[in-house]
Amino acid sequence: MNRLKTVLRSLTKKKFYTVVNILGLSISLATSILIILWVQDEGSFDKFHPDYEQLYTVNSHLNPETNGSIWTSSPGPIARFAQNAPQVELATRVSQDNYSTVVNDALKRPVTGIKISYVDSNFFDMFNFPLLEGSLVHFQTNPTNALITESTAEKLFSSQQAIGKTFRYGEDLFAVVGILKDVPANSSIQFDVVAPLGYHAQRFTKWGGNGQWKTIDEDLGNYSFQTYIKAQPNNDPLAIGKSITASYTEARNGENSTAFMLAPLEIVHLIAADGNKAGLWMVQIFGAIAALLLIIGAVNYVNLSTARAIDRAKEVSIRKVIGASRSALFMQFVLETVVVFVLSLLIALGLIFLLAPGYSEIAQKSLHYSLSNGALWKYIGAAVFVTLCLSSIYPALQLSAFNPVESLKGKTTRRISSNTLRKVLVVFQFTIAVTLMVCTLVIRNQLEFIRQINLGYDKDHVLTLGLPGEAYNHMDAIRAELTSNPAIQGVSLSGIWNLIDYFHSTSDIEWPGKSKDNPLVVSQATIDKDFLPLMDIPFLEGSNFSGLPADSSHYIINETLAKEMGLKPPYVGAQMSFHNVPGQIIGVVEDFHFKSVREKIGPMVFWTRWGAGTLYVKTTTAQAQQAINALEAIYNRYPSDTPFSYTFIDAQFDNLYKAEKRTGLLFNIFSGIAIFISALGLFALATHAAQTRIKEIGIRKVLGASIFSIVRLLGKNFVLLVCIAILIACPIALYLMQQWLANFAYKVELSALTFILGSLIAIVIAILTVSYQAIKAAVANPVESLRDE
Template sequence: MIKNYIKTAWRSLLKNKFYSLINIAGLTVGLAIGIMILLWAQDELSYDSFHKLGANIYKVEIWGGTGSSRQIWTASVAPIGQLAKQQLPDVKDAVRTTGNDDFSVYKYQDKSFSDQRVIYTDQSFFSVFDFPLIQGNSAKPFGTDNSIIITKQTALKYFGTENAIGKIIIADNNKENFTVSGVIGDFPKNSSIRCDMMMPMSYHIKKLKTINSDFNNDFINFSYSTYLLTRPGIDLKKLNADLLKIHLSHKPDDTDVEYLLLPLAKLRLYNADGTANGIQTVRMFIIIALLILTIACINYVNLSTARSMLRSKEISMRKIIGANRSHLFLQFIVETGLLFALAAILALGLIFLLVPVFNQLSGKYLQFSLNNYSVWLIMLATVLCTLAASSIYPALLLSSFEPLKALKGKISLGIGAVLFRKILVVTQFVFSMVLIIGTMVITSQLKYIRSKDLGYDKTHVFGLEMRDIGPHYDAVKAELLKQPGIIAVTRSNQNIVEIGGLTGDTGWDGKQPGQTFIVHPMAIDKDFLSFFKIDLLRGKSFTGAVSDSTHYILNQTAADQLGMKNPIGKNFRMGKVNGTIIGVVKDFHFASFKQKIAPAIFYYNTQNFGTLYIKTTGNDAPKAIAAASEQFKQYNGQFPFSYLFLDDIFDSLYRGEQREGTLFNYFAGIAIFISCLGLLGLAAFTAQVRTREIGVRKVLGATSSLIIALLAKDFIKLVLIAIVIAVPVAWLAMDKWLQGFAYRINISLWTFVFSGMAVVVIALLTISFQSAKAALANPVNSLKNE
């Protein structure tokens, strides 16, 4: 019986090639895109899930500051993890990691590399996390302070097929030698912790102690990522309170600090206070996948129910010769299953073709392998759910016809069935309209970010690391300014596009007991403000005099949060340096637009300058780069020359949003394409069943334009209803997305107008293709055929 059902279904598909092609095309594209998006979402949700002890691993973060300066610090102080391990029974182990800024170039024989990601970490790294050593002793991975552990890929890059254990890697032109004590497998793509090489925290501690840093009692420097391995079933609130007690026992004045523990499984997608972070994007993309699959399902349901009138006599004859309703129901399920099987096979081929493009657009490394069980799980779930949603209602409807009425031609679908089909068409275009509006809003926000005045001028500015240029800065600057393509030169200790570093070790006139002021410190040269055209609101800038070492300049936000109406001349302390505020600059954006401008303080310290900035004329930029390279090699010949334009660094801050916008463009286009396929099929069917009416109207004098308008108006009404429904839905969705930005656009009325006009024009063009074909047909042939 099943064999007969399949044979009949195949004949039906071949008999109705046009409608079969529309259904298969829509389902193929819908399944392929839906599956790829769900694979993307599955990859995001799988981050850090491979650790066996992951359910009991937490990252230590801190909520600190007073008033509006209060914020979450994603880094913590160095001693807290080790002290917690010693003093708290709920903490079984602790791991610290921090970036390695001590070395820049790593060599082995005649090979040198400057693009290595290197971190310091504790011996417990391999007992807490599941990053197994391929070679080495996991119980004591770092044999000495000068040991180094490298990834498999790094070992291949340095040593080829030779055994890496025991090899010597030289850091920064013979400054230090490190012996390879272990080789670790390459970090998984879905790991939040990734690097190329690891050095022992003991070496970092030893290096800090040479500059009189009390590492084990340093509750001021927040630059370490700390992870705690806890006992199962702990009380997080109690553990947070216990961590704070340890902190206050070493630094009693931090009474407005609060510890937060972020589960490792939530590290990528949530903030430490439990609020959503990347999970919003994951949810949005899952919804988009479901919308595209739903649109594809609606196409099939609409065409199946609309064409049911044409199959009524076939169904009636089957009933008369003995087929019961269950047999007919199964027959139509088989037909849908066969069509879905063809679409699924084509979708697999399409996915294999599109995955490299999708990876490039999304910044992912997805691999579509049929050997991966999760791929099969997502595919089967998607296909089966879509098949069930698409097949049950049409099968029930088609198997419910009364045979005698159908043979007499007295059967109709009824008002309910027609209304249901119209609702589905409206639903399709609501989804499409929402995606189009979303695309326009995202594009407008990104354009706003690129065009908004940042408060400083980064045009044609590139930066490079100074390294050993420091003592020769004046000579280098003078030589560079002789070049015709160079306008100005300055220096600082970090990148102005994204000022890092935080300190709460501050004091000022009027400070209350227990009050903490968190600020971003940045060392700048005397020419820095004028170089970047940062407005000085009050006071003066640095002059390069010796006295500037005890002078500070605040941004407007810092002055406001300190409650200083006139801060010039007031005392301010940062670290151990007591000084005087000499100026206030206008706020400028030195972080993502998702964050409000934070308090910043600028100080003058010639020992801290590590970044050289060069402003060029646009046309002469290559000459300026060549001149900078020449000066760099003169003093740093052992290091490779590299530079970055600030515009490129700024764009990298919003790479995620740019990818979202690009993907939204494609998703909206795909949704419109699938919707138009369904609309094309319905328009063709409408023209087919109204052939006699069209012929009579043309004989009575109706023009082709009137016929086209007659056939199109009902569909355009549905599209207009969809627009009315979609506008408030899209506004709510995109307003919520924009809430993630501290500085954002207002959604313009024209966004909805243009989106609506675009949907109407696209729908009208789709309908007109079939309507014009019917309107231009010879009425004599139409009446004769009828």
């Protein structure tokens, strides 16, 4: 107890340094724990399934010889081929309808945005999605049975008993036979409703199948399933993939250009199918930031403890003279650090409670911070233990090692004031801070580059919506009404549901001279004659569709496809066949972005087809609401389960790059915190330096030194350390940002100006931090500091 009182007395005696230490440590602890929560969540995906290490998803590598696309989907028969492969215990398929609308007709309640998964009978043998009510025994006996999640049950039936109730999807009634626990957010498999795959199979056959294939178990050409397998322990994923590929090749009579590969389910959230490790890289970077922020906080403590060693030398020496042992002194200084850490941790926990909701919103995660979280306490314990060791042992050893005779004679000043370690630690702190700052600037530049990139079309004031089914039978009248509205500048019907991120590909394309070894995969889009003019997509050569029946054998392609086909100008009139329909190319449009800038612009072909699609409407800023009102009035004339809804292409564009914006914002926050903690430590060191040299400064002023010369005297060493940190940080930031930008096919060039700007910001912050105390010392009355001489 006496030792604790001594510690508290020592801390309260030097309030300024105590506050600096506690503030720096509490902020670094709180930030690190919040980051760790995010890292923990990112690394936990799909690990709640039993034997998750044995679970894999099957990816399809199209044209591996030419480094073709890799899809996460596969044809229906792949599960059967996988089940027959060696080392495979179980294989299952999932097909999904996204953004669906289901209706409780009894309550006249539609629920939109529903994900419906159609699953094989062994789906729940592989995955752990707990059933809260009902039974799985007879689930697959009727194709219109359904399992729904508890949140979906609440949306459809409120507080009513959902088991035995029905809901409608399209024209079919589904009976609820079970309630599933809500799917965890850290699951790569997401759904709201689960139905037997038999329903999807019946619908596929009813709609005519896929050419010669009339059932999903025969269809070798439609890559519309997610296939999962459970392999035996100590399996060889490469061998299993080769076995599946061999079976598929045999079923295609030897004509196959697709290789099937296994990806561990536990990594699919962090590593893309094509091997892109941007997600994993970001988790590793954030994990490193969490550790470095803790170290920055500890560095402040070490710096201030060693800087104040001279001040405490006589205190320690007197204690030794009156009988205190080195071990007792060592324990006292360790206890002092422990008290500071306990106070810092308590403040950090309070900050986490306050900041967690906002942080969850920024990170777009439901991060649950609870004191009962055992894993969290494990992280906190490890963080505190490591940081405590870093920040307590060396200062305690140094302070307890003074020779009392020399200290009381004032002969220890030179040895104690050796500040090499402090210089190294300041450089280390600012190296981290400058690295984060430069990375933040590069990310900001890339986001600005994406925002200003020429997409190849005009997305401003264009909105899209899906129409009720009956409306497509009256498209001519709808089009005429909309085009006559002064608020609407253009109308088009297209099969492109999202022009910003469009995925609909095929290899069913032929042209004269095409090699059999060139199974080209192209994006395909059905459009009408108004689409290209509405979106202001320029022609490189040729003309647009005419809207006449002759368009059925006409095609428009983009520049990239013309190059892939090996065509030479003039392109117009070149022959090609698409989906076994011979025709000719009537136009070539300039390349435009229809996917993320992470990917290079791929080949695309436009063709015509009347029927359902997405309505594109161009308006103006001033008349947007008037145009929306006109669309809603038309929409409501036709029966629909889905409420009126529209999306501006600008909003789709912003949504596509939410992850990058979130990364940029988090880097802004973390770099700001790193700079703040580093500047806080620098401020305290500058304060101490000014106090220890107060008499020297007084003598210099008496001898005629200017305020500027004194400020330069006190500040030049600190600024020099920051400059050294900049020289170390810039190559590190360059490497990290090269790795990050490698994930983008279209990216900003790394400019020296960015690194110079980041360096200047760090230098300015250091100068301002040091200058305050330096100026304060320089303008002080020298009489006060020299009075006792």
